[in-house]
Amino acid sequence: MEKIVIRGGNELYGDVYINGMKNAALPIIFATILTADKCIIENVPRVSDITMSFEILREMGASVNYLDETTVEIDTYALVGGNSPYNIVQRMRGSTYLLGAELGRFKKSKVAYPGGCNFGTRPIDMHIKGFQTLGATVTEDDEYVYADAPNGLVGNSIYFDKVSVGATVNIMLAATLADGLTVIENAAREPHIVDLANFLNTCGADIRGAGTGIIKITGVEKLHGCTYDIIPDMIEAGTYMTAVAATGGEVNIRNVIPKHLEIISTKLSEMGVEVRAFDDYITVKSNGKLRSTNIQTLPYPGFPTDMHPQFSTLLAIADGSGTVYETIWQNRFKYVAELEKMGASVMVNEPFAAFRGVEKLHGASVAAVDLRAGAAIVIAGLVAEGTTEVTNIYTIERGYLDIVGKLKSLGADITKIYIDENAFI
Ligand code: EPZ
Numbered sequence: 001m002e003k004i005v006i007r008g009g010n011e012l013y014g015d016v017y018i019n020g021m022k023n024a025a026l027p028i029i030f031a032t033i034l035t036a037d038k039c040i041i042e043n044v045p046r047v048s049d050i051t052m053s054f055e056i057l058r059e060m061g062a063s064v065n066y067l068d069e070t071t072v073e074i075d076t077y078a079l080v081g082g083n084s085p086y087n088i089v090q091r092m093r094g095s096t097y098l099l100g101a102e103l104g105r106f107k108k109s110k111v112a113y114p115g116g117c118n119f120g121t122r123p124i125d126m127h128i129k130g131f132q133t134l135g136a137t138v139t140e141d142d143e144y145v146y147a148d149a150p151n152g153l154v155g156n157s158i159y160f161d162k163v164s165v166g167a168t169v170n171i172m173l174a175a176t177l178a179d180g181l182t183v184i185e186n187a188a189r190e191p192h193i194v195d196l197a198n199f200l201n202t203c204g205a206d207i208r209g210a211g212t213g214i215i216k217i218t219g220v221e222k223l224h225g226c227t228y229d230i231i232p233d234m235i236e237a238g239t240y241m242t243a244v245a246a247t248g249g250e251v252n253i254r255n256v257i258p259k260h261l262e263i264i265s266t267k268l269s270e271m272g273v274e275v276r277a278f279d280d281y282i283t284v285k286s287n288g289k290l291r292s293t294n295i296q297t298l299p300y301p302g303f304p305t306d307m308h309p310q311f312s313t314l315l316a317i318a319d320g321s322g323t324v325y326e327t328i329w330q331n332r333f334k335y336v337a338e339l340e341k342m343g344a345s346v347m348v349n350e351p352f353a354a355f356r357g358v359e360k361l362h363g364a365s366v367a368a369v370d371l372r373a374g375a376a377i378v379i380a381g382l383v384a385e386g387t388t389e390v391t392n393i394y395t396i397e398r399g400y401l402d403i404v405g406k407l408k409s410l411g412a413d414i415t416k417i418y419i420d421e422n423a424f425i
Helices: 022-034 048-059 093-106 125-133 165-176 191-202 234-247 258-270 305-317 336-341 371-383 403-409
Strands: 002-007 012-017 038-042 063-066 072-075 108-112 137-140 144-148 157-159 181-185 206-208 214-218 227-229 249-254 274-277 281-286 294-296 321-325 345-349 352-356 365-367 387-391 413-418
Touching: 002 371, 012 234, 012 403, 022 038, 022 048, 022 093, 022 165, 022 191, 048 063, 048 093, 093 108, 093 125, 093 144, 093 165, 125 137, 125 144, 125 157, 125 165, 165 181, 165 191, 165 214, 191 206, 191 227, 234 249, 234 258, 234 281, 234 305, 234 371, 258 274, 258 281, 294 305, 305 321, 305 336, 305 345, 305 352, 305 371, 336 345, 336 365, 336 371, 365 371, 371 387, 371 403, 371 413, 403 413
Parallel strands: 012 249, 038 227, 157 181, 294 321, 365 387
Antiparallel strands: 002 387, 002 413, 038 072, 063 072, 108 144, 137 144, 181 214, 206 214, 249 281, 274 281, 321 352, 345 352
16 A cells, blocks of 8 residues: 655646546547557556556457557457456446447447446436437346447437536447437537547547537448547646645646636636646746635536545635535535645535635645545645645546656655555554
8 A cells, every 4th residue: 555745835846747638538448449440549648547447448358558658559359348347347437438339339238337436426327318319228237237229329319418528428439330310419518528529530430519519420330440649638737737826836737738727727817826828838826825716616618526626725725715616526525524634624515615714734644535636635735734644545546647756846745655554463
């Protein structure tokens, strides 16, 4: 087991490079199932959720090889559907994309219920409704979801009652090789949806409207392989922007698409942080003195739920009172107990939290309760007085590549240490 140890108080200066986006890479990795040709995917972040997805593909018969640190060749020619490894699939959310991809290529699918960050119920009813609208029969038992369309899927109109990234991805995957036109209404508009559409279109699909609320997919006979570069991770970028805002300092956040970071930049500016956008980098400058604000999470282009915990750390130390209203994952507040151990003043009444900014946080032994909460607690450690020890750090490593090395290179006093559990026996 490992933990992160931080001695707070250092400002951050320098340049940090942002990796490819985990939540764009996952659907694209599973989308390679739709073609029996080889695909080369570039700018793939080597984080544990991604390596788990490769393990799933390998166990299903695909070959997955790193050509360099961030480029991967995937060949699903020999992949067999319906045999994904239960023990890995149920540890990650992105594996739901196997349903749409297997249905598309094999006309049937069997996939274990997916896991992922635990912030309450994470239903897949809209994915299932979408598959049924395309003509699949879907059944479930305690462990698996089964989908079957022996005569193939047929394009249709699907309206989602709620905006869902996962359901939009799954229907795009299933409809790409379906017969005729599928129209998704109230589709998710996140940059990773556009990235998936661009990847599929590069492989020969016919998908229009990605990035708007209406996506039109005209089914094609077959996809071919391609080489594709994943977009930069806006949440990783936003996390480092928040870290600089909290500690003070000046950092260039490199390899980003500033357009994807507009809301985060606007909110930081509101809090008194100087943010300047250039072609492919953003400069964040802060004196560490923040004004409080109110946040409401919304689907893109609204404020991203995956940036809520990191902004909570800012609200915990900002001048005045601020609130978070979480409209996507109403139970995403488990990390508040950890912030309170560090001296934060918070009242939670899910889906709301109210913060009264304190002068100083203090170091404590805390846990990373999920991926973004873990990043938030690391940021709290960077500004806290004294030493903070963060356990459960595998949750952070699901989505942040070398967070310790990157923060250290900016001047943070942060290390990862190995805990010998036997020492306590
Ligand atoms: C994706 O999860 C991301 N995960 C999450 O990022 C992110 O928080 C979320 O989108 C929202 O942006 C991946 O991309 C792997 P949804 P997903 O379907 O697709 C409800 C991170 O930290 N819903 O958009 O599972 C659902 O309960 C992770 O990187 C239904 O009711 O999210 C939620 O309230 C955490 N029925 C809302 O929709 C359904 O069938 C949005 O969920 C599906 C979803």
